Each structure stands twice: as C-alpha cells, then as structure tokens.
Amino acid sequence: MTTMSESSVGPRPRPTMRQVAALAGVGIKTVSRVINGEPDVSPATRAKVKQAADSLDYQPDLHAGNLRRADGRTKTLGLLVGSVANPFYGTLHRAVEKAATARGIAVFASSLDDDSEREEALVSAFLQRRVDGLILATVATSQAYLAPELRRRTPMVFIDREPAGIEADAVVSDNAAGAALATRHLLEHGHRRIAYLGDLDSIQTARERRRGFLEELGRAGVATRDIPVIVDLHDEASANRAVLALLDSPNPPTALFTSQNLVTIGAITALRARALQNRVAVVGFDDISLADLLSPGLSVVAQNPQRIGEVAAERLLARLDGDQTPAHPYIVPTELIARGSGEIGPHA
Amino acid sequence: MTTMSESSVGPRPRPTMRQVAALAGVGIKTVSRVINGEPDVSPATRAKVKQAADSLDYQPDLHAGNLRRADGRTKTLGLLVGSVANPFYGTLHRAVEKAATARGIAVFASSLDDDSEREEALVSAFLQRRVDGLILATVATSQAYLAPELRRRTPMVFIDREPAGIEADAVVSDNAAGAALATRHLLEHGHRRIAYLGDLDSIQTARERRRGFLEELGRAGVATRDIPVIVDLHDEASANRAVLALLDSPNPPTALFTSQNLVTIGAITALRARALQNRVAVVGFDDISLADLLSPGLSVVAQNPQRIGEVAAERLLARLDGDQTPAHPYIVPTELIARGSGEIGPHA
DNA sequence: CTGCTTTCCGACATCGTTGTCACGGTTTCA
C-alpha cells in the first residue's frame, strides 16, 4: 500500500531530451532546436515542446551537449587563489565572478593555501573538467608544467604573481612602486630609521616589496647599513615578536614598514604592548578593514583586488573571444591612504 | 617556411583516449583501464599506456566519462552564498571546499547579492552542469521551485537561513539565542534602556534576532514600550544616521545592540562622532576582524561560519553516501566575546 | 594432448546531446 503512494511521488528519473520529445510527440532534434532557441520551428510546435519540457522539469545536460557542440566550450572557468577565506581574494573572486556570470560562465574556485604541492593537482582537476580558461594565483617555483596546456590555446591569466617558466598574461599590483610609495611617505615625515618587516623571502611579491623599499632609501641617500630589514615573517605571532625585539633594542626604529596584513597586525599589537602606537609611525602594505577606526588610524598602501579581478577577467574573456596579442603583464597601481599612523613624526 | 616551424610547435589538439591507444598500440578500453587504475592489465601494457599518455599530456575528459559511468557522479558541487567577497561566506566557503577537495570534489561558487531574481537562474546553471549536490544560502521567499530536484534525490543543504516551501537539511546559527545572549549581557551590566538596531525586516534571520532580543527583555521583566527598536537598516550610512538621531534624542539609550556587521560599524562611527564610545555600551551580532584592536574593544556575539561550512559539507557528503535520515535543521551555537564595549556600565 | 580456468585484452553498444543531411510540403517566380 505504501508502495503505491510512494511510487506516485517517488523519485522520477531526470528526464532526457528523448523523453521530452516523446511527450511532445516530436523528434528529438526539434526539442534541441526549441531548447536552444534555434529558428525554423513553427510556433505551435515550439509551444508544445516548451510545455512538455516544463511539465517534466527538463534541464538540458550542458556537458553532454558540449561533447558534440562545435566550439567545445563548457562555459566554465577555473580560479585558483591563495585562499577563498582571504578577503583580498574574496574581493578579487567577486570581480571575476561578476564578469563571468554576465556571460553565463560559471566559476570553479579553489584555495592553494601556499601549498605548491597542490597546485598541479588542482589545475589538473580544472583541466579534466575542461574549463574554458584559468585565472591563477600560483605559488610553485615554476609553471612550466602548464606549457602543453598553453600550446593548446587554453587562455590563462596569472594574478598576484607573475608566472615563471612560461609566457602568459599576468595582472599584478605594482609591488615595488607601492613599497617605494610607503617609504617615501615615511621619509617625507622625517624618518630615517625605518624598519622593514617582510613576508617569506621565497615569495616573489615579498621580494619585490623589499626591493622597492631599499631602492627608495637609496634614492633618498639614506644609508641602508643600519636599517633593520627583517624577513620571513608569515604570521601575526612572528611579526609581533620581531617588533618587540626591535622596540627593546638599543637604537629602536622611529617608523615601521610592514609588508603584509598579518605582519601589520602583529606589529600594531606589539606597539600597543609598549604603548608606542602614537610615537612610532607605521605604514602597512595592503588595506585592512576597519583600519580607519583604529587609533591612530592605520595608514596603508592599498592594493586594488577588485581591479585586479576585473582586468584578469577582461583579459581572459578577450582571449576567449580570439584576442591573439602577445602575452604581457598588466600592472594595477597601488594607492597610499593616510589615516594617521603613517604621519607620526620621528621621536628620539 | 614559417609554416614548417610553426607546425612543429603549433597548437596540438587535445588528445583523446583513442589517440593514446593508437600511440601505445593497444585498444581504447585498455587505456581506460589504466587511466582508472582498474585491474587485469599486465604491468608491461600498463607501463606502455602510461608512457603514451604522458607523452601526449593526456587529461581524461571527466564529463564524457560521466555520461556513461554507472553512478553518474560529476564530483562537483554547487555553493550559493550571499557574496564570495563577504568574509563570513569566505570562511564558510573555505570549510566546504576543504571537505570537498578531500574527496576529489570541485566546488562551483556563486554570489547571490540579495537578489532573489538571480537565485533560480544560478541554481539552474548548477543543475545544467549536473552538480552532485547543492549548498545554498537562499534569499527568495520560497524554495518550492526546488521540489522537483529534491524528488530526484539531489542532496541539498541550506545554510544561514532555513528553506521555505520544501523540507531539506539546514545548518543555521542560533540567531534568537545569540541575540538573547547579547541582550542578557547588557542587562547584567545594568542597562535597561537598550536600543535595537536591525537589518531589513524581510530577512528571516534579522527577524529571529529581533525576536531573541525582545523575548530576553520580556524574561527580564523590562517593559519594551520605551525601548527603541529600529529596523530596515542595511548599510553603514543608514545605521550611522539612525544612531546619531538616537543619541541626540531627549532620552538616549545607554546601550546598543546592533544586529549585523555593517550596522555595528555605522553605530561605532556615530558614537565616535559624539565622543561617546566609552560611555555607551555596544554589543554587535557577528564578529569583525580587528575588533579587539579598537578602543574600546568591540564585544560581539560571534557566529561560527567555519563550523557552519563543516557541518553543511558533512551533511551533504553523508547524503551522497546514501544517508536517508529525515531532513532536519542543525543549529550551530553562537558565542559571546567580551572585549570591552559590551561591559561599559550605564551612564545617566 | 585434451579440456578447463585464468589472465589479458578489444569490439561494440551506449550515455545525452548537437551537426549534417535529406525529405516532404508550400510558396514564389519566371
């Protein structure tokens, strides 16, 4: 008895075009034409087919169609970022998604978490799903493994870091110029003893920022001999320790340039621990939400993740549309936002 | 002349199993066996095939295989969130992704942006790509349109808000209890005139939070007649204005309960504008990064987006593994984090 | 050497869709 009632509401298999065709009393190709909005179907037939499809809740199988379709496009794109939980990449992801969705393209997103081991596996997962293009924030030392895919004309845009071992479009912040901007700002406020607190030196962007910092000091004629340059800080705790050590040293810096979010936060915490947040200047690389509500407000060199995402998506879509211009890097400018902490003068 | 050199490095078409088979001198089915690690292939043949596949950079087409495969699984899952740029959903996304990737499942993510018009279209895009399951933070007033899909046994887990019009698993924060928690905290610190600042009343979770607030006041025997309850605030600016108006009123509140991130920030900004941040207590719903670096530190009722993502993924994967238990809601507890702003006593 | 398993492998149909083509029926035009 339950059998009967169950079978009446039980799981209906997902309908195929063939079943829609049978219900509408037409050939399968006609259904295909109606579903895809192709011409040469009489209005009456069209209506019949639409009704049949609706009554069965028919959803065409995009991938089956793709198998046969001439252009072979899956209307799908792969996005590899550091972590989808990182607001920087979240904003970037949103921008990419916006451009993609406008063209009916769905986005696969994956997090790399600085694990170069996973990079190739995740890309392979995208490729097996036949994405139309890739947007990649890579971390491995070389992207040469992508060369065959590049030869197959799979559009590929690198973000955040430039690729090594292959030639492909890249959209990156101007890390060196941004760091120089921050440095000049501190110099202009009278600082000479500016400490540099950097991320892992294995990261290309981290090295770029350090280079920008040192070069700006050089341009200003400041001897870099006595400048504390500390690298390989990758989290809040290590940055905190490093800054405390600096502050407690015989000749502490009058200003800090922190090259990354977590380092910045660790540094601020350390300054507060010594009640020096209003006496030691800080400029951080990368904006932080609520930075303006801190006291003093946090001055930063802000990247523009939204713009990076927009440009990357624009490049990828252009390639998909047949753009054959040579690959080259796109630089997205950074911007100095003064909120207080960077405008503190030097105190003996 | 260029023709020759170009053809040698020119784009090679993506190889198929058939081509790997030809190169290895075996049948196509044997290649299939090797690629999928099936038994009954001699080690010698296996090696030959592997080498051929490598030399062609063969990547199997997951979707073509899927068409024929018995279980019909695409190893793909759809995640619909408010916005991938929102850190709350970013964290949740990361947790879902982690569980999925561990099983070789890729994640499609899409942002809804409170646009109920897009909801059905985005779900349809997922369905046409034959995702194995859905995790959805919905916004439309009814999810009845998903009933046919539910009958087809497509696993589906709702997050953040419970679905309307159908029965399905849901993983949500305990909004009412969390609001009550915040309210009790303020009551215990002696406040009686607590203003409520809420999000759009059309949002289910916002209504729940308001209910929790009012019920807790009721339990404490506080007359709600004179309690300012302001709703339909959805951004920083409107919250700011509302709080300024309250502070300038004849009988201003001694404490604020803000029901959402942006509202909280708008409220804090308003308090600072009147230099009252150390005299009027605030507890916000939802944690904010850097909340502990503000002065006073911001007390909040924190949700646990990571846990929500974990539970949602666990439920979905269990359903994929055949779990048939009846659908029901899972409640993820909230937590009060005291950092200062919520512990300010009432000032006349 | 025969007959039986076991091992390894490939021919073939098939998954759900689209591209090609041919067919019957109107309409149009010289």
Next chain:
DNA sequence: TGAAACCGTGACAACGATGTCGGAAAGCAG
C-alpha cells in the same frame, strides 16, 4: 505550369568516454 526556393522536421552519426561481453593466449590438471 514547372522549377526553384524555402520551411519545418526527423533519421543518423558523432563527441569521448565506460560497461558488457566474448575471445585469444597462457597455464594447469588429467
């Protein structure tokens, strides 16, 4: 009035893989 053009439609192969099944070769017992 006949040919040509067009419209609406469906039969069929094909896309790249996997499931089924049968068969050749090798191993083994009698």
